[in-house]
Amino acid sequence: MKSYDDIIIGSGINSLVCAALLARAGRKVCVLERNATLGGCIATEEITLPGFRHDVLSSWHPLFVTSGAFAELGEELAAHGLEYLSADKPTAGLCEDGSSYILSTSREKNLAGLDQLDQVVLQQGLAQIENNADLIFGLLSQQLWRFSMLRLVCTSIWKMGLGKFIDLGRDSTQSVRQWLRCTPDNRAWQACIAPWVLHVGLGPESATSALMAKVVTFTLEAVGMPVVKGGSDQMVKAFSALIEQHGGELITGQDVSEITVDSGRATGVATASGDIFLAHGNVICNVTPQQLYSQLLPTCSVAQDVGERAQAYRFGRADMQIHIALDAPPEWVNPEFSEVAMIHLSDGVDALSRAINQAERGLLPACGTIVVGQPCAVDPSRAPHGKWILWLQLQELPSKVAGDAAGEIEVPFDGKWTPELAEHYADRIVARLRRHIRNLDQVLLKRVVLSPADLEARNRNLVGGDPYSGDCSLDQNLLFRPTSKLRNHDTTVANVYHIGASTHPGPGLSGGSGFLLGSQIR
Numbered sequence: 464m465k466s467y468d469d470i471i472i473g474s475g476i477n478s479l480v481c482a483a484l485l486a487r488a489g490r491k492v493c494v495l496e497r498n499a500t501l502g503g504c505i506a507t508e509e510i511t512l513p514g515f516r517h518d519v520l521s522s523w524h525p526l527f528v529t530s531g532a533f534a535e536l537g538e539e540l541a542a543h544g545l546e547y548l549s550a551d552k553p554t555a556g557l558c559e560d561g562s563s564y565i566l567s568t569s570r571e572k573n574l575a576g577l578d579q580l581d582q583v584v585l586q587q588g589l590a591q592i593e594n595n596a597d598l599i600f601g602l603l604s605q606q607l608w609r610f611s612m613l614r615l616v617c618t619s620i621w622k623m624g625l626g627k628f629i630d631l632g633r634d635s636t637q638s639v640r641q642w643l644r645c646t647p648d649n650r651a652w653q654a655c656i657a658p659w660v661l662h663v664g665l666g667p668e669s670a671t672s673a674l675m676a677k678v679v680t681f682t683l684e685a686v687g688m689p690v691v692k693g694g695s696d697q698m699v700k701a702f703s704a705l706i707e708q709h710g711g712e713l714i715t716g717q718d719v720s721e722i723t724v725d726s727g728r729a730t731g732v733a734t735a736s737g738d739i740f741l742a743h744g745n746v747i748c749n750v751t752p753q754q755l756y757s758q759l760l761p762t763c764s765v766a767q768d769v770g771e772r773a774q775a776y777r778f779g780r781a782d783m784q785i786h787i788a789l790d791a792p793p794e795w796v797n798p799e800f801s802e803v804a805m806i807h808l809s810d811g812v813d814a815l816s817r818a819i820n821q822a823e824r825g826l827l828p829a830c831g832t833i834v835v836g837q838p839c840a841v842d843p844s845r846a847p848h849g850k851w852i853l854w855l856q857l858q859e860l861p862s863k864v865a866g867d868a869a870g871e872i873e874v875p876f877d878g879k880w881t882p883e884l885a886e887h888y889a890d891r892i893v894a895r896l897r898r899h900i901r902n903l904d905q906v907l908l909k910r911v912v913l914s915p916a917d918l919e920a921r922n923r924n925l926v927g928g929d930p931y932s933g934d935c936s937l938d939q940n941l942l943f944r945p946t947s948k949l950r951n952h953d954t955t956v957a958n959v960y961h962i963g964a965s966t967h968p969g970p971g972l973s974g975g976s977g978f979l980l981g982s983q984i985r
């Protein structure tokens with residue numbers, strides 16, 4: 464039996480950030496991970512062919528480089544080998560007819576590509592973020608049940624006046640459809656901006672999707688599209704080295720099955736292999752609400768209303784990843800696209816809306832948004848010299864498939880994702896890409912498809928293949944993530960805490976919940 468100050472269940476980004484803060488503060492920390500490798504949604508593998516280093520799940524780090532965790536740990540992580548490269552053309556929209564819009568890190572260029580009316584939309588949208596940055600980024604990254612948050616809100620009201628504060632509140636609940644001008648003439652601009660709401664788990668008609676699209680546009684314009692040099696696993700290596708240097712331990716292959724509680728306090732955890740790890744301080748859980756309250760904690764430690772809310776916590780749409788190894792860089796019809804980090808192949812807000820609606824009704828979208836990530840445009844070391852990789856993401860999919868909106872693909876009777884179903888859907892995606900990448904068939908060496916079922920098999924927190932470990936609609940965000948019955952990262956047991964994508968400030972690589980909790984208890 465080993466004993467520690469703090470035990471952290473799961474090794475996702477939030478766990479690594481939290482463990483790093485606690486270990487640096489002199490606490491004896493242990494991270495327990497059920498998988499054979501650390502990092503959760505951060506993994507780099509030669510999944511197609513030797514020498515092609517694919518970020519199998521997450522890959523793009525604007526959220527981490529702008530986070531509190533990076534501000535505090537960045538220098539030490541750099542000393543352990545973490546290095547960032549970035550693109551000054553972070554993203555673009557590409558329509559089926561070939562029209563396109565590229566967003567760069569230059570405001571001047573971004574405005575030059577738009578007509579006068581859209582210029583006003585962009586300028587006003589970004590001004591709203593710039594002028595209210597303290598409040599907006601405070602709400603999106605700080606603990607909400609804190610006196611400091613109350614002070615931030617009151618100071619903002621005092622500075623801007625109640626009327627303007629209420630106006631900002633109203634604007635913040637708007638959808639991206641209400642923000643962007645949706646006309647047939649500006650579909651490429653829509654295709655560049657609107658699909659970003661998928662990356663925060665929303666849709667174009669969701670409340671707050673305009674605010675999130677503005678925040679993303681503002682961030683990409685400010686920092687471009689950073690990726691970890693050599694592959695995202697270098698970040699996990701840097702974190703592990705930092706934690707170990709400060710006396711922490713990270714143990715893989717340990718599936719925590721129980722948190723032991725005595726007289727209202729957690730005393731440690733037990734794992735499926737029968738090992739026991741004692742905790743004198745805290746047990747910190749990077750798991751879903753269902754796992755925490757229905758499996759890990761003893762029933763007698765869970766208040767009934769919290770248990771019920773945890774059971775009712777919803778997961779969102781599913782995701783599929785396609786990884787492609789190419790023998791040469793893609794010949795885009797528009798050659799400028801070779802320099803863009805992430806392209807959205809989409810026909811704008813209406814197309815996005817249609818695909819999401821089809822997915823919500825259990826259908827494979829006829830023409831879903833294709834997210835085309837080009838890691839080699841930022842970091843050529845991801846593939847052997849002269850070769851290339853593509854990172855494709857499809858975020859408008861059902862967890863359980865009822866049919867095909869295009870009426871072409873036969874789906875299994877039980878609606879489960881099978882390798883055959885995933886391959887058929889991937890064929891549809893590659894066929895659409897072919898129209899924009901002239902040499903795709905000639906240079907395609909190998910493709911590997913990960914279905915929603917594969918995602919969940921890799922990481923238990925991605926229930927149903929939901930990449931964000933929980934629907935991000937307003938009723939499950941901010942104060943309500945995972946439930947308004949508990950404050951900040953508290954649970955129903957005094958020294959047990961809940962972090963991870965299912966908790967505020969939600970999914971993404973900022974490591975926000977790990978940073979907030981680590982800062983609180985160190």
Ligand SMILES: Cc1cc2nc3c(=O)[nH]c(=O)nc-3n(C[C@H](O)[C@H](O)[C@H](O)COP(=O)(O)OP(=O)(O)OC[C@H]3O[C@@H](n4cnc5c(N)ncnc54)[C@H](O)[C@@H]3O)c2cc1C
Pocket residue numbers: 472473474475476477478495496497498502503504505519520521522523524525526527717718719720749750782784918921922923924925929930931932962963964965969970971972973
């Ligand atoms: C395909 C995909 C692409 C994404 N792309 C991006 C991106 O480019 N940029 C971005 O900012 N965000 C991206 N995201 C979102 C982001 O990666 C995640 O929100 C974030 O990494 C989640 O981190 P986490 O700390 O919540 O833990 P997770 O990464 O979910 O890790 C949790 C870990 O806990 C382990 N675990 C669970 N239960 C137990 C247990 N009982 N015992 C032991 N271990 C346990 C799991 O095995 C897992 O390793 C993406 C997500 C996915 C799925």
